[in-house]
Amino acid sequence: xxxxxxxxxxxxxxxxxxxxxxxxxxxxxxxxxxxxxxxxxxxxxxxxxxxxxxxxxxxxxxxxxxxxxxxxxxxxxxxxxxxxxxxxxxxxxxxxxxxxxxxxxxxxxxxxxxxxxxxxxxxxxxxxxxxxxxxxxxxxxxxxxxxxxxxxxxxxxxxxxxxxxxxxxxx
Amino acid sequence: xxxxxxxxxxxxxxxxxxxxxxxxxxxxxxxxxxxxxxxxxxxxxxxxxxxxxxxxxxxxxxxxxxxxxxxxxxxxxxxxxxxxxxxxxxxxxxxxxxxxxxxxxxxxxxxxxxxxxxxxxxxxxxxxxxxxxxxxxxxxxxxxxxxxxxxxxxxxxxxxxxxxxxxxxxxxxxxxxxxxxxxxxxxxxxxxxxxxxxxxxxxxxxxxxxxxxxxxxxxxxxxxxxxxxxxxxxxxxxxxxxxxxxxxxxxxxxxxxxxxxxxxxxxxxxxxxxxxxxxxxxxxxxxxxxxxxxxxxxxxxxxxxxxxxxxxxxxxxxxxxxxxxxxxxxxxxxxxxxxxxxxxxxxxxxxxxxxxxxxxxxxxxxxxxxxxxxxxxxxxxxxxxxxxxxxxxxxxxxxxxxxxxxxxxxxxxxxxxxxxxxxxxxxxxxxxxxxxxxxxxxxxxxxxxxxxxxxxxxxxxxxxxxxxxxxxxxxxx
Numbered sequence: 001x002x003x004x005x006x007x008x009x010x011x012x013x014x015x016x017x018x019x020x021x022x023x024x025x026x027x028x029x030x031x032x033x034x035x036x037x038x039x040x041x042x043x044x045x046x047x048x049x050x051x052x053x054x055x056x057x058x059x060x061x062x063x064x065x066x067x068x069x070x071x072x073x074x075x076x077x078x079x080x081x082x083x084x085x086x087x088x089x090x091x092x093x094x095x096x097x098x099x100x101x102x103x104x105x106x107x108x109x110x111x112x113x114x115x116x117x118x119x120x121x122x123x124x125x126x127x128x129x130x131x132x133x134x135x136x137x138x139x140x141x142x143x144x145x146x147x148x149x150x151x152x153x154x155x156x157x158x159x160x161x162x163x164x165x166x167x168x169x170x171x
Numbered sequence: 172x173x174x175x176x177x178x179x180x181x182x183x184x185x186x187x188x189x190x191x192x193x194x195x196x197x198x199x200x201x202x203x204x205x206x207x208x209x210x211x212x213x214x215x216x217x218x219x220x221x222x223x224x225x226x227x228x229x230x231x232x233x234x235x236x237x238x239x240x241x242x243x244x245x246x247x248x249x250x251x252x253x254x255x256x257x258x259x260x261x262x263x264x265x266x267x268x269x270x271x272x273x274x275x276x277x278x279x280x281x282x283x284x285x286x287x288x289x290x291x292x293x294x295x296x297x298x299x300x301x302x303x304x305x306x307x308x309x310x311x312x313x314x315x316x317x318x319x320x321x322x323x324x325x326x327x328x329x330x331x332x333x334x335x336x337x338x339x340x341x342x343x344x345x346x347x348x349x350x351x352x353x354x355x356x357x358x359x360x361x362x363x364x365x366x367x368x369x370x371x372x373x374x375x376x377x378x379x380x381x382x383x384x385x386x387x388x389x390x391x392x393x394x395x396x397x398x399x400x401x402x403x404x405x406x407x408x409x410x411x412x413x414x415x416x417x418x419x420x421x422x423x424x425x426x427x428x429x430x431x432x433x434x435x436x437x438x439x440x441x442x443x444x445x446x447x448x449x450x451x452x453x454x455x456x457x458x459x460x461x462x463x464x465x466x467x468x469x470x471x472x473x474x475x476x477x478x479x480x481x482x483x484x485x486x487x488x489x490x491x492x493x494x495x496x497x498x499x500x501x502x503x504x505x506x507x508x509x510x511x512x513x514x515x516x517x518x519x520x521x522x523x524x525x526x527x528x529x530x531x532x533x534x535x536x537x538x539x540x541x542x543x544x545x546x547x548x549x550x551x552x553x554x555x556x557x558x559x560x561x562x563x564x565x566x567x568x569x570x571x572x573x574x575x576x577x578x579x580x581x582x583x584x585x586x587x588x589x590x591x592x593x594x595x596x597x598x599x600x601x602x603x604x605x606x607x608x609x610x611x612x613x614x615x616x617x618x619x620x621x622x623x624x625x626x627x628x629x630x631x632x633x634x635x636x637x638x639x640x641x642x643x644x645x646x647x648x
Binding site: 011012015024025026027028030060061063064067070097099112113120123124125126127146149150152153154155156157160 | 172177181184185188215216217219220222223226227229230231232233234235236237257258
């Protein structure tokens with residue numbers, strides 16, 4: 001796990017160095033790049049690609065959740081002491097999905113149906129295609145599609161009906 | 172929901188999904204075998220499915236900065252003898268945490284390199300230098316560096332945690348009251364005197380780096396790119412530009428030789444922004460004609476030789492800044508709520524004292540007859556004259572405070588000395604009158620002496636206190 005983290009971090013550093021502020025990386029590209037690099041550097045670290053992408057997807061999920069939490073805390077705290085060394089890289093909220101709500105819903109889904117939760121993690125956080133996901137989970141692509149459809153509907157409902165804790169956590 | 176129910180829900184959902192949209196409901200009712208709740212759940216899921224267009228369709232995206240931000244330091248974790256509370260700031264290379272020093276039980280700001288740059292030798296050296304530079308400066312308006320620590324290879328600076336907001340947010344909230352702007356500029360200049368004396372040039376002074384604590388004190392932070400000017404081993408390569416362009420002096424922008432006057436330039440920009448809310452180089456900026464803007468103008472001269480030569484010279488100019496409110500075109504921001512309440516008490520105090528003084532003329536008039544002769548006349552005339560001066564000045568201040576608050580400081584500056592003298596004479600004369608009539612008219616004596624003591628207490632204790640509360644912001648320096 002730390003290995004994957006380090007690799008993801010190194011890739012991010014490369015992107016930052018090339019200075020394209022505001023640019024975002026898609027999970028697919030990131031996980032692929034990380035795998036290619038790790039496979040070249042330490043071929044024995046991961047049994048196979050499936051093993052790696054599963055861990056990478058989980059890492060991505062943790063990273064996004066951790067950052068979303070930090071951002072929320074910073075917003076609440078007002079963050080008066082700023083950073084000094086370099087500036088202009090204050091990250092912005094990624095568009096679209098509320099990562100914290102999704103993460104919470106996904107944890108609840110895992111209790112009901114771990115396979116569905118795993119499929120969502122791989123497809124959304126790992127950026128895997130239906131076929132790749134089927135490969136990793138060890139089921140048919142048709143099953144992945146069916147499970148994905150239901151999980152997505154369930155999560156959509158869970159996320160939409162979840163209370164907006166951003167507003168309620170601290171009145 | 173039980174596992175069994177979930178499995179049945181799956182069957183219902185998938186089965187209904189295979190049906191044409193208009194037949195789904197019928198299909199569900201038929202296959203739910205009377206389980207109303209499950210049929211409804213499946214129906215809700217189908218509805219969500221139909222409205223989930225685009226939801227999770229694209230894989231997650233991540234900002235590279237977020238990835239680089241993967242620090243293991245989270246809330247509640249310990250590093251050395253510090254316990255992390257939360258992250259309070261982050262830049263491309265550094266991260267600042269609010270933490271608690273467990274040995275001393277005080278909050279600290281921990282500034283570390285982000286994990287990504289943690290092993291970068293040049294940056295580590297820069298952080299060390301920053302700590303040393305800032306540690307050499309001892310000044311109330313400079314955030315104090317407590318320690319430079321290294322724990323498990325992680326290098327960080329522990330410094331004073333400043334609970335407040337940045338000058339930037341104050342500027343953005345509207346034009347600062349101009350006296351306040353000058354008071355802040357004086358604090359910054361004074362902090363720079365200490366820094367420059369210690370051989371440290373800030374080099375990145377800007378409103379974001381000036382923090383205002385909750386009690387209104389100014390703290391200059393981020394000697395982040397500060398460089399000890401006596402040291403020639405440059406960490407940034409010769410000619411490298413570090414800083415924030417909008418606040419950088421021309422010679423700094425082109426990577427030329429710089430000295431303390433780049434900080435003077437930055438103060439000029441900040442002062443202009445405080446006074447007008449706009450950067451001095453903003454096209455069409457509304458001009459202000461005050462002596463303060465004259466100081467700012469001199470700070471931002473392109474040729475460093477035409478600026479103030481030192482922070483001390485700038486400080487002296489700011490302190491001389493004549494309080495000439497008639498030249499100010501800036502709108503005066505209303506005083507803060509707590510200040511206005513204190514102001515009310517101060518006004519009340521002035522009015523009450525005026526009334527008491529005026530009333531005291533009558534018992535003193537009686538005392539004059541009792542004492543008789545020249546002495547009686549002298550005592551009475553003294554009390555009358557002192558009371559007239561003291562009351563007139565107080566009513567003048569009271570009236571100014573209510574009608575022309577912007578000129579109050581100026582009026583106070585001119586009246587305070589006279590008021591003190593007249594108060595002292597008034598109280599002394601009352602004591603004399605009280606002592607002289609003591610035997611014949613004890614009632615008058617008691618009143619005279621009691622009021623004398625009251626007046627003395629008032630001008631020695633009460634008045635300084637109410638004035639302090641009411642004018643803390645402008646009198647701070």
